[in-house]
Amino acid sequence: MNSDQIKGELKQVAGKVQQKAGELIDSPTQISEGVKKQIEGRVQKAVGDVKDAVNKAKD
Structure with missing residues (x-):
């Protein structure tokens, strides 16, 4: 796993948490x-x- 994969996963989780929090407080912006x-x-x-x-294909 490279850094983009890890950061992407973390960003997805953070977004899901923010979305759910927005639903709880009824905030369309969140x-x-x-x-x-x-x-x-x-x-x-x-x-x-x-x-x-690409890196695997090079090997």
Whole structure:
């Protein structure tokens, strides 16, 4: 696992927590920010997955 994969996973978890907190306090802003973080995390993890695949292909 590379740093992009790890950071992406962590960002997804943080986004999910923020989304759920927003739902609990009925804050559309927090919900949307949480969803945004989750999407950013998925993209970052995907970038890490590609980097990982390229490095494995080199070997």
